[in-house]
Amino acid sequence: NAGVTQTPKFRVLKTGQSMTLLCAQDMNHEYMYWYRQDPGMGLRLIHYSVGEGTTAKGEVPDGYNVSRLKKQNFLLGLESAAPSQTSVYFCASSFDRNTGELFFGEGSRLTVL
Amino acid sequence: GEDVEQSLFLSVREGDSSVINCTYTDSSSTYLYWYKQEPGAGLQLLTYIFSNMDMKQDQRLTVLLNKKDKHLSLRIADTQTGDSAIYFCAESRGGGYNKLIFGAGTRLAVHP
Numbered sequence: 001n002a003g004v005t006q007t008p009k010f011r012v013l014k015t016g017q018s019m020t021l022l023c024a025q026d027m028n029h030e031y032m033y034w035y036r037q038d039p040g041m042g043l044r045l046i047h048y049s050v051g052e053g054t055t056a057k058g059e060v061p062d063g064y065n066v067s068r069l070k071k072q073n074f075l076l077g078l079e080s081a082a083p084s085q086t087s088v089y090f091c092a093s094s095f096d097r098n099t100g101e102l103f104f105g106e107g108s109r110l111t112v113l
Numbered sequence: 114g115e116d117v118e119q120s121l122f123l124s125v126r127e128g129d130s131s132v133i134n135c136t137y138t139d140s141s142s143t144y145l146y147w148y149k150q151e152p153g154a155g156l157q158l159l160t161y162i163f164s165n166m167d168m169k170q171d172q173r174l175t176v177l178l179n180k181k182d183k184h185l186s187l188r189i190a191d192t193q194t195g196d197s198a199i200y201f202c203a204e205s206r207g208g209g210y211n212k213l214i215f216g217a218g219t220r221l222a223v224h225p
Contacts, residue, residue: 040121042117042201042203042216043201044215045212100144100158100213102156105155106155107153
């Protein structure tokens with residue numbers, strides 16, 4: 001099993017460009033999440049989804065959009081990238097909402113110049 | 114500021130015990146977690162403790178929970194170089210999804 005797969009793993013953007021990060025999971029999980037990880041800070045939740053066709057805002061949603069058209073995929077979009085969005089992005093999924101066991105992808109490092 | 118606080122760095126000698134500490138804020142948290150992040154990888158769940166427990170032991174890992182002080186610790190016995198990683202404490206806030214609040218992570222460096 002691949003688990004949670006993120007693409008791309010690295011990307012450099014110029015300010016104002018747009019891009020989409022793709023997350024795919026093969027565990028049939030209902031819940032999916034996008035986090036960002038910045039130095040000296042814990043992971044912060046950007047957006048999450050509790051099932052196919054649903055999305056909701058997390059702690060730091062501004063500047064990002066998401067879509068969950070298929071259960072196994074969760075896309076994170078940046079419409080107009082800013083240097084403040086330079087970060088490592090992690091996708092995660094979970095079977096349910098109670099156990100707290102999240103399965104993480106390997107991360108996508110994004111640099112915005 | 115951080116809702117979950119951890120020291121950022123810990124250095125230990127191979128074979129010694131490591132103790133990583135964490136303080137959290139929400140006394141209603143049902144579960145508390147320790148995640149491990151190895152270089153270049155995502156986080157993996159290492160262990161967790163239910164809020165009505167004081168201690169949980171799993172092979173070389175011991176988790177201690179002091180609810181009164183909202184203090185959580187992770188002890189790794191006989192620390193090995195393979196234990197070098199970043200360890201994240203997290204508390205669950207409940208709600209309609211797995212709302213985990215993560216600390217900033219403690220980088221554990223194991224030296225010979």
